[in-house]
Amino acid sequence: MNKKNNLAETEMTEDVQLIHEKPSIGKILSRFSRLGALLLLCIGISLLNQNFLKVSNLINVFRQAAPQIVISLGMTIVFLTGGIDLSLGSVVTMTSVVSGYVLTQTELPWWFAIIAAIGAGALSGFVTGQLIAIVKLPSAVASYGMLWVGRGLAFAIMGASPFFSFPDSFRYLGRGYLLGIPMPIWIVAIIALIMGWFLKYTTLGRSLYAIGANPHAARASGIKLSRTLVSAYIISGMLAAIGGIILAARLNAVDQDMGASFLLPAIASPVMGGTSMAGGQGGVAGTIIGSLIMIIVTNGMNLLGINSLWQQLVTGIVVVLSVWLDVIMRKRN
Amino acid sequence: MKGNTPLLEMKEISKSFPGVKALDHVSFDLFPGEVHVLVGENGAGKSTLMKVLAGAYPKDEGEIFINGETQSRWSPTAARAQGVAMVYQEFTLLPFRSVAENIFLGREKTLAGLFLDKASMHQEAGKILKSIGVDVDPRVSVLELGVAEQQMVEIAKALAMDARILVLDEPTSALSLREIEQLFSTVAKLKKNGVGIIYISHRMEELKQIGDRVTVMRDGQLIGTREVADITIDEVITMMIGREINELFPRHHCQPGEVALSVKGMKSGKKVKNVNLEVHFGEIVGLSGLVGSGRTETARAIFGLDHMTADDLEILGKKYKHIDPSLAVDIGVGLIPEDRRRDGLFPILSMEKNLVMVCLRKIFPNGVMKPSVEKKTATEYVKKFDIQPPALDRIVHHLSGGNQQKVVIGKWLAAKPRVIIIDEPTRGIDxxxxxxxxxxxxxxxxxxxxxxxxxxxxxxxxxMSDRIYVMHEGKVAGEFPRGTDSEEILRCAMGVN
Amino acid sequence: MKANNGKQLRQFILEKVPTVTWILIVMMIYFSASNSNFLTFANAANLCRQGAILLILCLGVIVVKITGGIELSNGAVMSLCGMVLAWVMVNMNMPPYLAIIISMLVGILFGTLNGIFVTFMGIPSFVATLGTQGIAVGLALGMNNGNVIGGLPEKFSIIGNDNFLNIPIPLWAIILVFILTSVLLNKTPFGVYVYALGGNEEALKLSGKPAWLYKVLAYSYSGLTAGIAACILTSRNMAAQPTVGLGMEFEAFAGAVLGGSYIAGKGTAMGGVLGGIFILILRNGLNILGIPTYLQLAIFGTVLITAIVLSTLVERRVQKMRDEEREE
Incomplete structure (x- = not known):
């Protein structure tokens, strides 16, 4: 205490050794608990049904999971800011319909369909973001409204009949293989790397965490709130579009309901992966694990012969339970 | 006018928090029909005493008597049942509902136990309002009322609960002169009805206007209770200050340089009405004033956190029309905020992330971060400020108050501002x-x-200050050189000449 | 004096009457001017029958909305109630009146489930109700392998198709639920607490009332309306289809928001009904104007989000004007 009151000695020369804290066993456990849950789930299902661990089934699982993972990453970005984007499912529909339209109703090249779809996703995210940042609607209200705008646009573009039979180069994105690995998995890997880098190593990514952790302090620290928020929704819209493209390419057709079922898993996956709905915490790796858990649960149900009609019931329960767990974890901290 | 048995007697109340003795054998009493004014500087223990009275804090020692009867079990429910009511500064009213509904919230009058008896609620509410001399229609929604009227509704709500001991905490801080008169006539009516009122205020002129007795507190201790008629305001102020300043402050005065920040005729919100001030390089300028005088709001306005207008705003030699926090950061202004949990810290993020948050755009102008640079910057400030424990990954939520404050200061200094506004630099730290x-x-x-x-x-x-500005009701009321004594500053802050 | 008149007029236009009324009037004039079929008795009666379900749901949603919650499960819960209703009549030979009671109980059960998710589990209302939506859809699909349940007793068709005192029974149902809702909101302590939950929950807790209980009850009430709506819907179709109600939650949400702004602590039963009527007339008008179905949804969504934004801005402007007045 004396030392500190003495001015000369508080000069900044003294060499403080930084402590590198070793995470406690509890922390390590909780960090890997999700991975552990995933492995346990895999082991459990493979015990009940030997087909599960077959390479063909696993590749199938991953391929199925691809759009889900990409869309969940979009939701992760929004969760980090403390918001929610209920429109993601319908953005998936709308953007895949846009790509379907370009592919089948115009003479434009197949890659233009991708650009158009991603552009449409970005635009939708831009509008949602403006409603939240400028009009200051709660994110749930704004994005829920945009859900129906997106759905309506999908209907309007499609008219009476669905689009199908896309060119092979486009279908390659959903069904093709590169070096023996399905294209969707490549796409997911690339996007996961980009998003991981973006969240960890860019100032914009860091600002997203800051806004979610404490919007008041973020503003007082000179972060431009509106601009950052809007970019979060734009990115999430673009990711939903990429999810839609993979889906359309795999199914070789688009219809007006294809995205709706992605919303609930997209909420549950990040939360199960440790991204808090309250914002400021979470990341890419957790969301991928969370998405895989979601997919494997449904895949496992199929393998175990449970009627897929019950799937929504399970998803609903999983959403409620995972968000509840998130609430409990936050209270404990 | 006074009865013989006091309505309330608090005897030798003590209350400690870890490391602080907040109340040290404080005694306080209140008679029916009396306005007992409670004064003291910030942190003197007034609000702790009132929280003990409301049952929000359990007392460590001492006794509470109501109407001469000792109260063995004291809790918020017991306090309410015994007629203790607080009129909070933040209103507990429902804005879209009628005055009568608000007054009877939770104790609605019903027909057959099922349906609201609106007629009798309106009638009752009208009666209560009339008894305190307030002319408000009980049917009108609270939204339509002014701040003073809302306060009257709060008081009426307390009376509807048969409150006999009413605590008014700084009731006039948000009121206009006319509204204050209205409040005082209500207080007079309450006195006539035999209600005892504990009145916390910083405004000395009010003390003389409505007080019967005054109790002065300082540093958790009772300094004295006097009849208002027998005491001058000067004496009250002397009692409030009391001690000599014997702490040592490490201020080494140096010659101030050019003007760094100059504000003329600044207005912002309801609390900043006309602020003129100047800060030079090499200078620490103190901004003093009572709670609610608009100091914090002045700081927020200069930094652009709140909307403001000014005749002239000059920072580092350049004039600005508008300012927002991100511009302020870019031109080299820093605000170390009063409420660090709200405006300063990112509690769930690590120390490292907190420390580099403000300087992000400065050290990574192209938007891509280098972990090594980030770490180096954070380490530099951990060392500079001797933040304990020096663990960059530590979540700041788990740090002590002092270290949290160091993180907030460090995060600002990392951005290398030239003008630093620091609001309550040492609040809540050891x-x-x-x-x-x-x-x-x-x-x-x-x-x-x-x-x-x-x-x-x-x-x-x-x-600490080389110069001192004193604010009073949204205006800079005086400027004093170093070495001015505390009494003169307090007088200026209280608007006493 | 003049300024005072202006103030009263402003209050009347912007505050006393739900904003949606004015939009409604403009819309009705536009539709009837562009098509003579719009303002006919046949069309009005048709609207009533079609609209009963939506208006009843709106009345439940408005109660939840006043507490500050968002209810997105009622469409799915309505489907499930319909399935249960049909199932007990067909497979258990239960008399219709008992089946109706069971349908309402199922509705209340799922509403209460929402309330429990929100209060005890601390889940944001929109996530909780989306979860319940999933659960209800899953059950509705699973219980009969995704198939429609038909072959309901003849008598059961009365509810959706017959008249009582020359007024269609669905219209009676609207009137009853409307009266029930406005009595609950305006004439009972429960109503006061519902408004308190949205306006200032802390104040309600300070007054010593169990705030959580009233919140759960608000969600239960919305569930009950889903159960009632299910009876009318199933009787009109004389069959229960597991996904029939999907999308309905959006129309009900929109109606409730338009009839009383999305701001918590505000709203009336009348506003909920007017908001519902707005949606009905918009849909009906688009049909009559011959706009193809696939374009309708896009127009619908856009009109809706625009209306929400506009009413929010109006709301904020009014608040500002009020503050300025007070300053003077």
Whole structure:
């Protein structure tokens, strides 16, 4: 205490050794608990049904999971800011319909369909973001409204009949293989790397965490709130579009309901992966694990012969339970 | 006018928090039909005493008597049942509902136990309002009322619960002159009805206007209780200050340089009405004033956190029409906020992330971060401020108050501002950390920074400032050189001449 | 004096009457001017029958909305109630009146489930109700392998198709639920607490009332309306289809928001009904104007989000004007 009151000695020369804290066993456990849950789930299902661990089934699982993972990453970005984007499912529909339209109703090249779809996703995210940042609607209200705008646009573009039979180069994105690995998995890997880098190593990514952790302090620290928020929704819209493209390419057709079922898993996956709905915490790796858990649960149900009609019931329960767990974890901290 | 048995008697109440004795054998009493004014500087223990009275804090020692009867079990429910009511500064009213509904919230009058008996609720509410001399239609929605009228509704709500001991905490801070008169006539009516009122205020003129007795508190102790008629305002102020300043402040005065920040005719919101001030490089300027005088709001306005207008705003030699926080950061202004949990810290993020948050755009202008640079910057400030424990991955939520404050200061200094506004630099931190923060401020000023320091603690203002501005009701009411005594500053802050 | 008149007029236009009324009037004029079929008795009667379900749901949603919650599960819960209703009549030979009671109980059960998710589990209302939506859809699909349940007793068709005192029974149902809702909101302590939950929950807790209980009850009430709506819907179709109600939650949400702004602590039963009527007339008008179905949804969504934004801005402007007045 004396030392500190003495001015000369508080000069900044003294060499403080930084402590590198070793995470406690509890922390390590909780960090890997999700991975552990995933492995346990895999082991459990493979015990009940030997087909599960077959390479063909696993590749199938991953391929199925691809759009889900990409869309969940979009939701992760929004969760980090403390918001929610209920429109993601319908953005998936709308953007895949846009790509379907370009592919089948115009003479434009197949890659233009991708650009158009991603552009449409970005635009939708831009509008949602403006409603939240400028009009200051709660994110749930704004994005829920945009859900129906997106759905309506999908209907309007499609008219009476669905689009199908896309060119092979486009279908390659959903069904093709590169070096023996399905294209969707490549796409997911690339996007996961980009998003991981973006969240960890860019100032914009860091600002997203800051806004979610404490919007008041973020503003007082000179972060431009509106601009950052809007970019979060734009990115999430673009990711939903990429999810839609993979889906359309795999199914070789688009219809007006294809995205709706992605919303609930997209909420549950990040939360199960440790991204808090309250914002400021979470990341890419957790969301991928969370998405895989979601997919494997449904895949496992199929393998175990449970009627897929019950799937929504399970998803609903999983959403409620995972968000509840998130609430409990936050209270404990 | 006074009965013989006091309505309320609090005897030898003590209350400690870890490390602080907040109340030290304080006694307080209140008679029916009396206005008992409670005064003291910030942190004197007034609000702790009132929280004990409301049952929000359990007392460590002492006894509470109501109407001469000792109260063995004291809790919020017991307090309410015994007729203790607080009129909070933040209103507990439902804005879209009628006055009558608000007055009877939770104790609605019903027909057959099922349906609201609106007629009798309106009638009752009208009666209560009339009894305190308020002319408000009970059917009208609270939204339509002014602040003073809302306060009257709060009082009526308390009376509807048969409150006999009413605590009014700084009731006039948000009121206009006309509204204050209205409040005082209500208080007079209450007195006539035999209600006892504990009135907390910083405004000395009010003390004389409506007080019967006054109790002065300082540092958790009772200094004295007097009849208002027998005491002058000067005596009250002397009782409030009492001690000599014996803390040591490490301020090494140096010659101030050019003007770094100059504000003329600034207005912002309801609390900043006309602020003129100047801060030079190499100078620590103290901004003093009572709670609610608009100090914090002034700081927020200069930094662009709140909307403001000014005749002239000059920062580092350039004039600005508008300012927002991100512009302020870019041109080299820093605000170390009063409420660090709200405006300063990212509690769930690590120390490293907190420390580099403000300087992100400065050290990574192209938007891509280098972990090594980030780590180096954070380490530098951990060392500079001797943040304990020096663990960059530590979540700041788990740090002590003093270290949290150091993180907030460090995060700002990492952005290398030239003008630093620091609001309550040492609130809620322990003695050791306090003197460290003071030495940093001293060094900063002497190395050519301009510092505007807001503080409620008189010793800090006197000990650290080269010059002192005093605010009173949204205006800079006076400017004093170093060495002015505390009484003169307090008088100016209270609007007494 | 003049200024005072202006103030009263402003209050009347912007505050006393739900904003949606004015939009409604403009819309009705536009539709009837562009098509003579719009303002006919046949069309009005048709609207009533079609609209009963939506208006009843709106009345439940408005109660939840006043507490500050968002209810997105009622469409799915309505489907499930319909399935249960049909199932007990067909497979258990239960008399219709008992089946109706069971349908309402299922509705209340799922509403209460929402309330429990929100209060005890601390889940944001929109996530909780989306979860319940999933659960209800899953059950509705699973219980009969995704198939429609038909072959309901003849008598059961009365509810959706017959008249009582020359007024269609669905219209009676609207009137009853409307009266029930406005009595609950305006004439009972429960109503006061519902408004308190949205306006200032802390104040309600300070007054010593169990705030959580009233919140759960608000969600239960919305569930009950889903159960009632299910009876009318199933009787009109004389069959229960597991996904029939999907999308309905959006129309009900929109109606409730338009009839009383999305701001918590505000709203009336009348506003909920007017908001519902707005949606009905918009849909009906688009049909009559011959706009193809696939374009309708896009127009619908856009009109809706525009209306929400506009009413929010109006709301904020009014608040500002009020503050300025007070300053003077």
């Amino acid at each position: 003695v050791g950390a306090k003197s460290e923060v003071h030495s940093f401020m001293d060094r900063l000023a002497n190395s050519g920074h301009a510092i505007l320091m807001i503080s409620s603690e008189m010793p800090e203002i006197l000990g």
